Each structure stands twice: as structure tokens, then as C-alpha cells.
Amino acid sequence: xxxxxxxxxxxxxxxxxxxxxxxxxxxxxxxxxxxxxxxxxxxxxxxxxxxxxxxxxxxxxxxxxxxxxxxxxxxxxxxxxxxxxxxxxxxxxxxxxxxxxxxxxxxxxxxxxxxxxxxxxxxxxxxxxxxxxxxxxxxxxxxxxxxxxxxxxxxxxxxxxxxxxxxxxxxxxxxxxxxxxxxxxxxxxxxxxxxxxxxxxxxxxxxxxxxxxxxxxxxxxxxxxxxxxxxxxxxxxxxxxxxxxxxxxxxxxxxxxxxxxxxxxxxxxxxxxxxxxxxxxxxxxxxxxxxxxxxxxxxxxxxxxxxxxxxxxxxxxxxxxxxxxxxxxxxxxxxxxxxxxxxxxxxxxxxxxxxxxxxxxxxxxxxxxxxxxxxxxxxxxxxxxxxxxxxxxxxxxxx
Amino acid sequence: xxxxxxxxxxxxxxxxxxxxxxxxxxxxxxxxxxxxxxxxxxxxxxxxxxxxxxxxxxxxxxxxxxxxxxxxxxxxxxxxxxxxxxxxxxxxxxxxxxxxxxxxxxxxxxxxxxxxxxxxxxxxxxxxxxxxxxxxxxxxxxxxxxxxxxxxxxxxxxxxxxxxxxxxxxxxxxxxxxxxxxxxxxxxxxxxxxxxxxxxxxxxxxxxxxxxxxxxxxxxxxxxx
Ligand SMILES: Nc1ncnc2c1ncn2[C@@H]1O[C@H](COP(=O)(O)OP(=O)(O)OP(=O)(O)O)[C@@H](O)[C@H]1O
Ligand SMILES: [Mg+2]
Numbered sequence: 233x234x235x236x237x238x239x240x241x242x243x244x245x246x247x248x249x250x251x252x253x254x255x256x257x258x259x260x261x262x263x264x265x266x267x268x269x270x271x272x273x274x275x276x277x278x279x280x281x282x283x284x285x286x287x288x289x290x291x292x293x294x295x296x297x298x299x300x301x302x303x304x305x306x307x308x309x310x311x312x313x314x315x316x317x318x319x320x321x322x323x324x325x326x327x328x329x330x331x332x333x334x335x336x337x338x339x340x341x342x343x344x345x346x347x348x349x350x351x352x353x354x355x356x357x358x359x360x361x362x363x364x365x366x367x368x369x370x371x372x373x374x375x376x377x378x379x380x381x382x383x384x385x386x387x388x389x390x391x392x393x394x395x396x397x398x399x400x401x402x403x404x405x406x407x408x409x410x411x412x413x414x415x416x417x418x419x420x421x422x423x424x425x426x427x428x429x430x431x432x433x434x435x436x437x438x439x440x441x442x443x444x445x446x447x448x449x450x451x452x453x454x455x456x457x458x459x460x461x462x463x464x465x466x467x468x469x470x471x472x473x474x475x476x477x478x479x480x481x482x483x484x485x486x487x488x489x490x491x492x493x494x495x496x497x498x499x500x501x502x503x504x505x506x507x508x509x510x511x512x513x514x515x516x517x518x519x520x521x522x523x524x525x526x527x528x529x530x531x532x533x534x535x536x537x538x539x540x541x542x543x544x545x546x547x548x549x550x551x552x553x554x555x556x557x558x559x560x561x562x563x564x565x566x567x568x569x570x571x572x573x574x575x576x577x578x579x580x581x582x583x584x585x586x587x588x589x590x591x592x593x594x595x596x597x598x599x600x601x602x603x604x605x606x607x608x609x610x611x612x613x614x615x616x617x618x619x620x621x622x623x624x625x626x627x628x629x630x631x
Numbered sequence: 632x633x634x635x636x637x638x639x640x641x642x643x644x645x646x647x648x649x650x651x652x653x654x655x656x657x658x659x660x661x662x663x664x665x666x667x668x669x670x671x672x673x674x675x676x677x678x679x680x681x682x683x684x685x686x687x688x689x690x691x692x693x694x695x696x697x698x699x700x701x702x703x704x705x706x707x708x709x710x711x712x713x714x715x716x717x718x719x720x721x722x723x724x725x726x727x728x729x730x731x732x733x734x735x736x737x738x739x740x741x742x743x744x745x746x747x748x749x750x751x752x753x754x755x756x757x758x759x760x761x762x763x764x765x766x767x768x769x770x771x772x773x774x775x776x777x778x779x780x781x782x783x784x785x786x787x788x789x790x791x792x793x794x795x796x797x798x799x800x801x802x803x804x805x806x807x808x809x810x811x812x813x814x815x816x817x818x819x820x821x822x823x824x825x826x827x828x829x830x831x832x833x834x835x836x837x838x839x840x841x842x843x844x845x846x847x848x849x850x851x852x853x854x855x856x
Pocket of ligand 2: 681682683802
């Protein structure tokens with residue numbers, strides 16, 4: 233190794249030793265803020281997105297929705313299919329759902345909300361509706377004339393276009409009209425999951441369905457599957473196929489419907505804010521490094537005058553800004569993990585779609601960290617190129 | 632006359648500064664040769680062009696016209712990379728304002744140019760020797776801000792000597808010093824010239840200092856008088 237290669241490390245070491253600790257802290261603090269600014273909004277938005285995704289999964293679809301093979305209306309052997317699905321390693325639970333071809337009637341009001349027949353115990357292992365009762369209670373096995381309804385059905389909010397059952401109380405009678413014939417049910421409970429599409433639905437037990445339409449016994453409109461790890465849906469679909477389960481396999485994403493457009497616009501806003509964040513970081517870093525190097529113009533003139541090669545001087549200042557940005561990113565990451573993440577864990581953002589905490593996206597954190605380092609290198613390189621091209625005498629004289 | 636006897640040959644050197652519309656002719660065709668072992672003293676009134684001449688000879692600036700031969704090689708049109716190399720290895724330059732790196736100690740300031748060439752250990756050893764020679768062996772770890780003006784100038788002299796240059800330029804090295812420190816610095820130059828055969832070019836205003844060299848030139852209005 234050439235001896236001169238040691239010069240940048242030597243100079244950098246002395247510059248750091250001689251630097252004002254307060255100025256250095258301030259520089260690192262500013263760079264840390266620039267990095268946090270880049271990761272915080274991203275993590276928050278990803279938190280929103282994953283909260284809303286999680287809500288779709290938790291309240292209605294599970295991770296995987298199996299629908300009948302094309303051309304068929306139902307999955308036959310529903311119970312056998314559910315147990316077979318549950319045998320797969322990565323599957324936590326599965327539940328059969330059957331859409332009842334019925335409309336609802338309360339007093340004189342007719343309404344068309346989906347009526348779904350479930351095995352309550354099975355369903356509650358896949359979705360969390362059983363924990364979302366705001367009045368009355370959840371269904372249980374043997375409830376042959378009981379029904380539970382989502383809050384949207386009571387005309388709560390944002391349901392103007394549908395006819396709803398405003399003022400309905402637990403214990404009131406609701407009729408299920410099947411092929412023109414009403415069958416009387418009692419309202420057992422009202423649930424509120426905060427996910428509109430889920431809160432639009434009503435549930436009865438499979439035993440009730442057997443009483444109404446015996447032909448639909450052991451037939452399912454769809455089977456919802458809860459898996460151990462969200463994100464591995466495609467793998468699990470492969471496993472289910474291998475187990476001989478036939479049907480059309482959909483992930484929750486494909487079933488989420490309108491929610492994906494909300495998520496899409498969040499992604500767009502996030503991309504925009506990320507771009508702005510990078511611009512702010514770029515300007516901050518550039519100004520900090522530029523000011524720092526400008527203060528050292530005279531010194532750089534002296535170094536050049538005594539014969540220190542330009543590339544060594546440039547390397548020194550690139551290293552210096554690299555050290556600043558590495559420290560800034562490290563401090564920023566420390567604050568993020570030690571302060572912000574725990575804080576939002578304890579005080580999450582309460583949004584209609586659920587509680588939002590900061591998502592930790594390792595790839596993004598690392599990628600953005602490297603982005604900041606690259607900005608640091610560029611910010612060190614540009615002024616030092618300018619400075620090593622200026623006239624030596626002008627620099628020494630401070631002109 | 633053999634060129635190789637001369638460290639430096641200057642032919643019709645011209646330098647004009649442009650201050651907006653006004654043009655200041657700082658050098659109007661200076662020709663000069665400096666032989667090995669010379670101790671050349673340059674005097675002249677303020678603004679006569681002494682510093683401008685030294686800057687050109689020290690390869691810190693480019694003249695507008697004329698040639699400079701350094702050990703026989705023309706240097707005004709050399710690429711900057713090679714001029715930097717010459718400054719590092721063959722030229723020692725001492726500024727009036729000391730021009731030390733504030734974050735480096737006396738020892739580090741002196742050893743820095745040697746670290747460009749040799750190992751750190753030998754650079755340090757040589758820097759210690761040179762600082763001892765200018766009586767600063769007890770101030771090795773002082774920062775420039777912790778040294779007096781005379782001490783700083785001695786550090787600058789030691790730095791100029793570290794790579795054993797062919798020639799040393801000193802622009803009013805004693806101007807910021809009291810008379811005792813000035814005498815001290817001048818005697819360092821004299822012993823360098825006499826005992827170590829260093830070639831020295833020194834600019835000065837002090838009439839008594841003109842006697843310390845073996846040659847004196849006076850610059851007036853951009854020309855050697
Ligand atoms: N960077 C510059 N821009 C414009 N004019 C300059 C510049 N440097 C020097 N000059 C002018 O050139 C002339 C010669 O200046 P120089 O510094 O060489 O004089 P000097 O002999 O060293 O004077 P002093 O004894 O005061 O140091 C002066 O008239 C000065 O004003
Ligand atoms: Mg001068």
C-alpha cells in the first residue's frame with residue numbers, strides 16, 4: 233500500500249479530534265433528523281397499510297379464500313375440506329361460510345345484506361368478529377333461530393343508500409325471507425369491526441341453514457383459511473393444493489376489494505413524501521458539509537501548497553461526510569427504535585380501521601440509510617472537487 | 632553557463648492582476664537565475680512584486696508570460712499533478728502568515744509532507760529531529776494556537792525542510808516576529824544555508840536582514856533593479 237493512502241485517515245482522525253464537540257453533535261443531530269424524517273413517515277404509512285390489511289384478514293377473509301371451482305356454485309364436503317386444510321402445517325384454522333339466498337325483513341323494512349351461515353366455533357378461530365360484539369352476544373352451536381348483524385345493518389354511518397334497520401335492539405325479531413317465505417329469527421347481537429365490508433354482513437348458524445335449506449348441508453360458498461405467517465399465502469396455497477383440495481384459491485388481497493384503492497393511494501402519497509424527504513435530506517446534508525468544507529478553504533489551500541495531492545484531500549472530506557452521515561443514521565436509527573417505535577406501541581394512532589403502530593421494514597430502513605450515506609458521499613465530493621480546483625493562493629488568502 | 636548549476640532559471644516572467652477594469656502589472660519581465668547553495672535575499676518596496684515573484688517560483692501560481700526552469704525542467708505548463716509533486720518533494724515554502732494546519736500538533740504539521748512519501752514512523756522521527764533543530768523539542772504536541780508567533784514560524788520552517796527540498800522560499804518570515812524571534816529565525820536559515828548547503832530565497836523588508844545572504848536583488852515596479 234502506498235504511504236500516501238494513509239493521509240486521509242490521518243487527517244480525518246485529527247480533524248475529528250480537534251472538532252468542537254457541540255458543533256459535531258449538532259451536525260449529527262441534524263443528520264439524524266433528516267434520516268428519521270425519511271423513515272418515520274414511511275413506517276407510519278406502512279403501519280396504516282398493514283393495519284388495514286390486517287383488518288381485512290382479521291374481520292372477514294382470513295389469509296386465503298377458497299371459492300368453488302369455476303362453473304360450480306358450492307364447495308361440497310365443506311367439513312372434510314376444512315379439516316383437510318387445517319392439517320397443513322402453516323394453517324392455523326379454516327372455516328366454511330355459506331351465503332344464504334335470503335333477504336332480511338325487520339318490521340316493514342326489507343333489506344339486502346349478505347346472510348352467511350357459519351359454524352360459530354370454527355369461524356371464531358379464523359375471524360375476530362366474535363370479539364367485536366358491541367351489543368348482545370356472539371352465536372353459539374345450537375342457535376337455530378338467532379342472528380347477529382354488523383353495525384352497518386343498523387344504519388350506523390355511511391350507509392345512506394341502503395335501507396337499514398335503524399333502532400333495532402337485541403331481542404327484536406328479524407325475518408329471513410327465503411323464496412318468498414319469511415322465517416322468524418331473534419337478534420342475538422350486533423358487532424362492530426370498524427371494517428365497513430365486514431360490518432355489512434349478518435350471520436346465522438349452519439344448523440339454522442339446515443332448517444331453512446337442507447340441500448345446502450355441508451356445502452360452502454367459500455372456505456376462509458388463517459395461516460401462521462401473513463405474506464406466505466402463495467406457499468400455503470401450494471400446500472393446500474398438494475393436499476388435494478380443489479377450488480379457486482384467492483389471497484385476501486384479491487378479495488379485499490375497495491380497500492386496495494385506499495392502500496394504493498397511501499402508497500402514492502408515501503412515494504411522494506419519500507421523494508420530498510430525500511430532497512430535504514439531500515439539501516440538509518449538502519448544506520452542512522458545504523459549510524464545513526467552506527470553513528476549511530484556507531486549510532485546504534495550505535494542504536495543496538505543501539504538496540498533498542488533490543485526490544487525498546477530496547478523499548479526506550468524503551470520508552468526513554461519510555463519518556457524519558454514518559453517525560447521523562446510527563443516532564437516527566437508535567432514536568427510532570429506542571423512542572419512536574416504543575412510543576407508538578404504547579400510544580398507537582387510533583384510526584377507524586384500527587390501531588396503527590410504526591411498521592419496521594428492515595429493507596426500507598437499510599435502503600434509506602444507504603441513500604443518506606450516498607447523499608453524504610456526494611455532498612462531500614462536490615464541494616471538495618470545487619475546493620481543490622480553486623486557486624491555491626486565493627484559498628490561503630481567504631479570497 | 633550550465634543550466635544544471637542552477638536550481639532555477641527565470642526568463643521574462645510577467646504577471647498581471649486584473650481588478651475589474653484596472654490591470655495591475657505586478658511582474659513586467661523578470662529574468663533571474665538561482666544557483667545551488669545560494670542564499671538570495673529579495674527586497675523592494677511594498678507592492679513592488681516580491682510576493683508575486685515568489686508565488687510563481689514556488690509553483691503556487693501561473694505567470695501570464697515567461698518561463699521558469701526548475702532543475703532544467705520548464706514548469707509553467709506542467710500538469711498540476713506534477714507541479715504538486717514538485718512542491719511536495721523539491722520545494723519548501725514558508726508563508727508570512729505561518730500557514731499551519733490548526734488541528735494538527737507541531738509534530739504532525741511537520742511530519743505530514745513526509746507521510747506522503749515514507750512510512751509514518753520515519754516521518755515522525757525526522758520531524759522530531761527537525762523540531763529539535765529549531766529548539767522546539769519540548770513543544771511537539773502543541774497545537775499552533777498554543778505556540779507563539781516565532782514558534783509557529785519555526786514549525787513552518789521545519790515543515791518546509793522535512794522532505795529535504797532543493798530550494799526553500801520564505802516570504803517575509805520574520806515580519807510577524809519580535810526582533811529576538813526574528814534573529815532566531817534568520818540564524819536558522821543561515822545555518823541551513825552554510826552547514827547543510829540549502830538553497831534559500833528570502834523576501835525581507837528589514838535592511839539588516841539583507842546582509843545575511845550571499846546575493847541581494849531589489850524589485851521595483853515589477854522589475855529587478
Ligand atoms: N490577488 C491580487 N489581485 C490583484 N492585485 C494583486 C493581487 N496580489 C497582488 N496584487 C498587486 O500586485 C502588486 C504586487 O503585489 P505583491 O504582493 O507581489 O507585492 P509585494 O512586493 O509582496 O509587497 P509587500 O512588501 O507589501 O508584501 C501590488 O500592486 C498588489 O496590489
Ligand atoms: Mg509580499
